[in-house]
Amino acid sequence: MQSDSKQVLAAGRFLSLAREGRWEYAERINATGAAIIVAVTDDERVVLVEQFRIPVHARTIELPAGLIGDEPGGGDESEAEAARRELLEETGYAAARMEFLTSGPPASGTTSEVVSFFRATGLQRVHAGGGVVHENITVHDVPLREIDAWLKSKAAAGILIDPKVYAGLYFLKETGWRK
Numbered sequence: 659m660q661s662d663s664k665q666v667l668a669a670g671r672f673l674s675l676a677r678e679g680r681w682e683y684a685e686r687i688n689a690t691g692a693a694i695i696v697a698v699t700d701d702e703r704v705v706l707v708e709q710f711r712i713p714v715h716a717r718t719i720e721l722p723a724g725l726i727g728d729e730p731g732g733g734d735e736s737e738a739e740a741a742r743r744e745l746l747e748e749t750g751y752a753a754a755r756m757e758f759l760t761s762g763p764p765a766s767g768t769t770s771e772v773v774s775f776f777r778a779t780g781l782q783r784v785h786a787g788g789g790v791v792h793e794n795i796t797v798h799d800v801p802l803r804e805i806d807a808w809l810k811s812k813a814a815a816g817i818l819i820d821p822k823v824y825a826g827l828y829f830l831k832e833t834g835w836r837k
Contacts, residue, residue: 672728676770684769689725692771693741696721696759696826697751697778703799704830705749705781706823708812710794719798719812720820722748723773737761741776749797750787754780759829764822773822775829802830 667675667682674685686692697705711718724744727735735743738756746752761774789795800808805827813819 683767684771686725686769686771689728690735691726691737691761692723692764692773693726693737693744694721694723694773694775694822694826695741695745695753695756695778696775696829697745697749697753697781698802698830699751699781699799700779702802704802704805704827705745705751705778706798706800707748707787707789708796708798708817709789711818714818716816716818718818718820719809719823721822721826723822724748726774737774738776741774741778745778746784746787748787748789748793748795750783750785751778751781752784753778754782759833775826777829777833 663678665677667677669675669687672687672689674687676683676685695705699705705722706719707722708717708719710716722745724740724747726737726740738758741756742753755778757777757779759775759777761772763769764771764773787795787797798808809819809823
């Protein structure tokens with residue numbers, strides 16, 4: 659239940675910091691949420707991305723993802739359109755099928771953001787990926803049968819594994835990757 663009105667404490671280009679009652683949290687500016695893509699190739703390889711993330715001062719392994727409606731003139735972009743755009747931009751893969759899986763808050767105590775998971779199948783490599791100029795993304799196509807050992811080796815090397823990767827792998831297990 660909300661009892662106090664929201665006060666904006668600070669605002670940047672992409673985020674604002676708000677206070678409501680005793681809660682302080684981050685809000686996205688100029689985006690309607692985020693799309694997270696669980697992408698699997700026809701030869702049973704899961705597509706992951708690796709990049710340096712300044713807030714945690716470390717390299718991370720993540721599912722391809724991005725903001726919805728953050729591109730100029732993209733305010734009416736659908737979640738599925740954003741998922742397709744981000745998958746192509748970050749990984750170089752185009753998807754024949756993009757299936758909605760679920761949505762929810764990734765960190766409901768610190769941000770107002772809601773993320774939507776999609777499964778991408780029928781993948782075709784169109785280019786090398788890597789994201790936009792400032793992202794410097796490394797694309798990994800990891801065989802599903804080796805994913806557990808691969809993730810453990812990355813973690814042992816000091817690379818942080820985003821827990822949403824494990825959520826995506828859960829969806830693959832529960833729903834089957836071929837659809």
